[in-house]
Amino acid sequence: MAPNDSAETTGEATSTVVGRRKAARYIVPVAVAGVAAATIGLVPALADSGDPDLPKISAQELIEKIAASDEEQLSGTFKISTDLGLPLDGLAGSLVPGGRGGDKDGGAAAPQDKLMELTSGTHTLRVAADGPERQKLSILGDASEYSLIHNQGEVWAYDSKSDEVYHAEAPEGRDGGGRAEKAPKAPEGAPATPKDFAEQALAAAGDTTSVTVDGTAQVAGRDAYQLLIKPKQSGSTIGSVRIAVDAENGVPLKFTLSAANGGKAVVDAGFTKVDFAQPAASTFAFTPPKGAKVTEADELETGKDERGAMQKALPGQLAELDGLAGEGGFNVIGEGWTSIAEFRSPGGKGLPEAGSGDMPAEAQGFLDALGDKVTGKFGSGTVFKTRLVNALLTDDGSVYVGAVTKDALVRAADAAAK
Amino acid sequence: MSQAEKSPAERAIDPGPQGSRSPLWTLGLLRSEISTLLRRHRTYALLAVLAAVPVLIGIAVRIETGGGGGGEGGAEGGAGPAFLAQVTNNGFFLVFAALAATLPVFLPMAVGVVAGDAIAGEASSGTLRYLLVAPAGRTRLLLVKYASVLAFCLIATLVVAVSALAVGALLFPVGDVTTISGTRIGFGEGLVRAGLTALVVAVSLAGFAAIGLFVSTLTGSGIGAMAATVGLLITVQILDSIPQLSGVHPYLFAHYWMSFADVLREPVYWDDLSKNFQLQGLYVAVFGSAAWARFTAKDITA
Numbered sequence: 001m002a003p004n005d006s007a008e009t010t011g012e013a014t015s016t017v018v019g020r021r022k023a024a025r026y027i028v029p030v031a032v033a034g035v036a037a038a039t040i041g042l043v044p045a046l047a048d049s050g051d052p053d054l055p056k057i058s059a060q061e062l063i064e065k066i067a068a069s070d071e072e073q074l075s076g077t078f079k080i081s082t083d084l085g086l087p088l089d090g091l092a093g094s095l096v097p098g099g100r101g102g103d104k105d106g107g108a109a110a111p112q113d114k115l116m117e118l119t120s121g122t123h124t125l126r127v128a129a130d131g132p133e134r135q136k137l138s139i140l141g142d143a144s145e146y147s148l149i150h151n152q153g154e155v156w157a158y159d160s161k162s163d164e165v166y167h168a169e170a171p172e173g174r175d176g177g178g179r180a181e182k183a184p185k186a187p188e189g190a191p192a193t194p195k196d197f198a199e200q201a202l203a204a205a206g207d208t209t210s211v212t213v214d215g216t217a218q219v220a221g222r223d224a225y226q227l228l229i230k231p232k233q234s235g236s237t238i239g240s241v242r243i244a245v246d247a248e249n250g251v252p253l254k255f256t257l258s259a260a261n262g263g264k265a266v267v268d269a270g271f272t273k274v275d276f277a278q279p280a281a282s283t284f285a286f287t288p289p290k291g292a293k294v295t296e297a298d299e300l301e302t303g304k305d306e307r308g309a310m311q312k313a314l315p316g317q318l319a320e321l322d323g324l325a326g327e328g329g330f331n332v333i334g335e336g337w338t339s340i341a342e343f344r345s346p347g348g349k350g351l352p353e354a355g356s357g358d359m360p361a362e363a364q365g366f367l368d369a370l371g372d373k374v375t376g377k378f379g380s381g382t383v384f385k386t387r388l389v390n391a392l393l394t395d396d397g398s399v400y401v402g403a404v405t406k407d408a409l410v411r412a413a414d415a416a417a418k
Numbered sequence: 419m420s421q422a423e424k425s426p427a428e429r430a431i432d433p434g435p436q437g438s439r440s441p442l443w444t445l446g447l448l449r450s451e452i453s454t455l456l457r458r459h460r461t462y463a464l465l466a467v468l469a470a471v472p473v474l475i476g477i478a479v480r481i482e483t484g485g486g487g488g489g490e491g492g493a494e495g496g497a498g499p500a501f502l503a504q505v506t507n508n509g510f511f512l513v514f515a516a517l518a519a520t521l522p523v524f525l526p527m528a529v530g531v532v533a534g535d536a537i538a539g540e541a542s543s544g545t546l547r548y549l550l551v552a553p554a555g556r557t558r559l560l561l562v563k564y565a566s567v568l569a570f571c572l573i574a575t576l577v578v579a580v581s582a583l584a585v586g587a588l589l590f591p592v593g594d595v596t597t598i599s600g601t602r603i604g605f606g607e608g609l610v611r612a613g614l615t616a617l618v619v620a621v622s623l624a625g626f627a628a629i630g631l632f633v634s635t636l637t638g639s640g641i642g643a644m645a646a647t648v649g650l651l652i653t654v655q656i657l658d659s660i661p662q663l664s665g666v667h668p669y670l671f672a673h674y675w676m677s678f679a680d681v682l683r684e685p686v687y688w689d690d691l692s693k694n695f696q697l698q699g700l701y702v703a704v705f706g707s708a709a710w711a712r713f714t715a716k717d718i719t720a
Binding site for chain 1 (some may be wrong): 435476500501503504506507508518591593596598599600601602676679684687689700703705707708710711714715717
């Protein structure tokens with residue numbers, strides 16, 4: 001009230017002062033917004049800077065530490081982002097038989113489809129484990145959650161979005177230890193935990209690989225060593241694999257796979273929160289909610305073979321390629337990181353030619369849009385690129401696939417043509 | 419910055435000669451504001467619409483599943499609003515389904531009407547100057563207005579929750595609650611979670627209420643303020659649904675609204691909830707102080 005009255009009753013000079021004072025009030029909201037913006041900008045930078053001081057350790061010792069790690073009880077939040085750079089967004093999901101819209105197959109809550117979703121985009125997971133007999137993995141969705149629970153011989157999957165339950169008996173005689181065992185085994189290559197990742201990466205080691213300890217880091221509030229794995233050969237699309245290992249108990253906490261040509265990590269998976277105390281027993285208890293639709297695993301399985309095929313169907317076509325391998329045969333060119341798989345299709349025919357009548361023109365155009373045309377001594381072909389795996393389909397029907405650059409594929413094809 | 423620090427001092431002086439008053443006086447003002455708010459027919463209409471939403475959802479789900487083929491209903495439920503699939507089997511989830519259905523539009527729209535009307539409505543009906551003649555002071559009046567809008571947020575949310583609980587218990591079986599993480603909690607703890615959820619939803623609306631109050635100080639037209647506030651809500655909801663703008667999404671006040679569902683995880687997943695609270699606090703601070711800056715410096719002509 002005061003500024004208002006004085007403005008009306010006094011002269012020009014005071015009115016500008018009052019005006020200024022009025023304007024000054026707006027500094028408060030602006031300052032609040034500014035401080036907030038600065039905090040948002042600075043806090044992550046400050047949080048990142050503190051790499052812990054840990055005693056030096058060799059790569060060998062670190063790997064042993066991982067191997068010796070016998071931590072069986074943990075719970076935590078796990079974040080995984082995958083950017084495979086597939087030609088079409090979300091192609092990974094649609095390639096899976098009965099992918100996202102899996103409901104129609106009747107096995108809405110079946111684990112395979114859900115785990116496949118993890119191969120693209122960013123997901124938050126919760127994991128809990130208490131020895132080999134009890135594990136739980138939850139994928140947090142928008143106002144819903146997909147939980148996979150293994151509790152002493154029983155495997156339950158509960159999809160809260162559709163309120164459907166999937167039930168299976170845990171495979172007998174399989175020794176626990178890893179978390180992947182909790183369910184009918186996750187599709188090959190589908191990421192699960194840092195431990196699985198680490199084992200996969202280390203298995204590929206050899207003369208072709210440099211394994212070093214690259215400093216330390218803070219992961220999920222714990223001190224960790226960073227194991228850096230890099231291909232020694234050139235031509236690989238994999239830049240580096242980085243594994244953060246808990247300095248205290250050797251549990252891999254974070255896994256980062258970077259592409260050779262830089263950019264965002266292809267796979268970035270790690271704990272954002274981890275606790276090595278025993279999770280509450282109620283975490284693993286599951287009784288289907290009253291009235292929920294329960295699908296038994298045996299109802300889903302029409303035959304063992306089909307199940308086997310499902311598991312292999314990681315990128316859809318791979319299953320077909322397996323089939324091709326059986327008929328047409330395939331061999332591996334090169335070794336280590338730059339190994340290239342070569343398939344010869346039995347018909348000796350590659351992609352249908354435009355206008356050959358095998359394929360509608362639109363479909364042909366679509367395929368061309370996905371790939372790059374290349375030519376070389378082998379003739380000509382099309383290269384299909386993702387950020388990690390490239391494939392060359394030659395016009396005479398050979399397929400070269402590997403985690404290598406386009407040039408390396410062409411060289412391999414040239415060498416094979418000689 | 420020095421000027422900004424001076425401002426609180428100005429604010430203390432601002433109410434004029436009657437600088438110190440008992441806090442009881444403020445409480446009395448707040449009580450009269452809230453009772454005025456609750457006596458308005460418009461408030462009843464808003465609350466009645468909110469209470470009707472769970473009834474509609476409940477009856478619709480009941481008819482859908484009652485017509486046979488419960489399994490079909492379950493499969494389709496995945497596409498509808500969150501928690502709809504669980505409602506058939508446990509009426510308790512109607513609370514969450516109703517909150518999920520009303521939170522994007524109905525609830526904030528009601529809050530936007532009340533918040534937008536808070537100052538501008540008084541101005542357009544010519545009662546604002548009489549309010550200011552009373553020795554309340556502008557800052558205090560603004561705080562009381564905001565507090566009554568917040569009270570409305572809580573009342574509106576509780577109306578939805580209680581109506582949903584009543585309808586759910588009437589139309590569907592109730593019993594132990596399976597959290598969305600698959601663990602089971604008793605009905606009593608479920609009720610505690612439902613109450614907590616209602617509280618979270620009410621807090622989620624605090625930032626939007628502050629925006630409404632700010633808009634309300636900008637204009638002398640009550641209708642204009644309501645329209646602008648609700649229009650802003652719709653704009654933000656549209657922005658939040660455009661994936662190409664994902665960079666700004668974390669800063670939109672509506673972005674973390676659905677995080678109330680995290681209360682139903684076991685253990686409760688606090689990450690998004692706390693982000694939501696921080697964001698609401700930020701909006702309250704920025705738009706609350708902007709409303710204060712505007713209102714305390716404004717010429718009151720009506």
